[in-house]
Amino acid sequence: MLTNPVAQPLPISAADVEAAAAAIGENIVKTPCLKSTTLSQITGxxxxxxxxxxxxxxxxKERGALNKLLSLTADERARGVIAASAGNHAQGLAYNARRLGIPATIVMPRFTPIIKVQQTESHGATIVLHGEKFEEATEHAHALAAKRGLVFVHPFDDPLVMAGQGTVGLEMLDAVPDLDCLVVPIGGGGLISGIATIAKARNPDIEIIGVQAQLYPSMHAFIAGSPAPCDGDTLAEGIAVKTPGQLTRQVVQALVDDIVLVAERDLEHAVSLLLTIEKTVVEGAGAAGLAALLAHPSRFRGKRVGLVLCGGNIDTRLLANVLLRELARGGRLARLRIRLKDRPGQLFEIARIFDQQQANILEVYHQRIFTSLPAKGLITDIECETRDREHLDRLIEAIRAAGYEVRPVELD
Structure with missing residues (x-):
């Protein structure tokens, strides 16, 4: 258990989570909670x-947003709500506000990808683009709320939002009451606060483990009492929060047992596994729980573990890049840099070796000018497809056996 130096009433209780479940009722999807036989075999x-x-x-995010909206008075509903978000909170709030007939305004940073702006607009929200950073968008949202009399709906640091998110854990424990451990992504902390509250009330011995990206260890740093930089391009943008909530910190400190960090490679691997094995698309934050099991296998081996696939909003181009990079790391795709002599038939001889080894050539790049080789030197990069790492190794050995210099161009 993480230390809670000062005993104090927590912002939400199990009763609040149960009340949220009753309030949102059938208005959200009671998503399945299913065992993965293959991932169990992989992780132990x-x-x-x-x-x-x-x-x-x-x-x-729909859960917390809806619970908050349902608590509003008739006057507050008529005036409308506002939030600052560039992601799932924006869509969850806009969608449920439209269903309830509540005007919604969403402030997004100017750099927000157009697809996210369009998706949020499609739910009937008014979009305001302001600021270069999320903090600037948030400040502007508060200013507009005060000016127009709108209700500000925080993405995580609100008791009603936290309780709504906790209904995820309630459903998990209803489906699988004897879970040993729940592994939950942490951004601002709303999801894990709600889940930890209901889970610990149901079973004080259940472990609650938070997961953060190594590039954004904000809650981990707060609990450890040692500031850490939070910056960089992470695949888990949904949990890339520099400052966790004031209320959520209290719950995490009191009820969460541990927080682990995961690297970008672990996140990419987890996204790929969930698509290829479970045939389900998740964003980086949604894959953080599985990434934790892959990065810290001994921590979870032999336990009955519940993972929250918290979101599936990932750009298709980014998803394609992740999948191709995983194929490259597994030896299924490769780029081989081969040094040739400047004479007829060299490329034919190389192609013949690929044919003999049953490796598929995808792309061929010649390089004569921008190279440190002598003027008659020639570099050829060949992108190819192989069955696995062993097949790729056999191909490389065959090229070397034919007298050519070759090396794979590795991913970072």
């Missing part, structure tokens, strides 16, 4: 997956 744990990427807006 008994893995149960909660498919929150199957919500209408493809993320759990």
């Amino acid at each position: 744990a008994e893995v149960w997956l909660k498919f929150e990427n199957l919500q209408f807006t493809a993320a759990y």
Whole structure:
């Protein structure tokens, strides 16, 4: 258990989570919680997956947003709500506000990808683009709320939002009551606060493990009492939060047992595995729980573990890059840099070796000018497809055996 130096009433209780479940009722998808036999074999744990990427807006954020909206008075509903978000909170709030007939305004940083702006607009929200950073968008949203009398709906640091998110854990424990451990992504902390509250009330011995990207260890740093930089391009943009909530910190400190960090490679591998094995699309944050099992196998081996696939909103081009990079790391795709002599038939001889080894050539790049080789030197990069790492190794050995210099161009 993480230390809670000052005993104090926590912002939410199990009763609040149960009340949220009753309030939101059938208005959200009670997503399946299913055992993954293959991922269990890979990780050594008994893995149960909660498919929150199957919500209408493809993320759990609908739960907290709806619980907050349902609490508003008639006057507050008439005035409308406002939030600052460039992601799932924006869509979850906009979608449910339209369903309830509540005007919604979403402030997004100017750099927000156009697809996210369009998706949020499609749910009927008014979009305001302001600021270069999320903090600037948030400040502007508060200013507009005060000026126009709108209700500000925080993405995580609000008791009603936290309780709504906790209904994810309630459903998981209803489906699998004897889970040993719940592994939950942490951004601002709303999801893990709600889940930890209901889970610990149901079973004080259950482990609650938070997961953060190594590039954004904000809650981990707060708990450890040692500031850490939070910056960089992470695949898990949904949990790339520099400052966790004031309320959520209290719950995490009191109820969460541990927080682990995962590298970008682990996140990429987890996204790929979930698509190829479970045939489900998740964003980087949604794959963080599985990434934790892959990065820290001994921590979870032999336990019955529940993972929250918290969202599935990932850019298709980014998803394609992740999958291709995983193929390259597994030896299924490769770029081989081969030094040739400047004479007829060299490329034919190389192609013949690929044919003999049953390796598929995808692309061929010649380089004569921008190289440190002598003027008659020639570099050829060949992108190819092989069955696996062993097949690729045999191909490289065959090229070397034919007298050519060759090396794979490795990913970082």
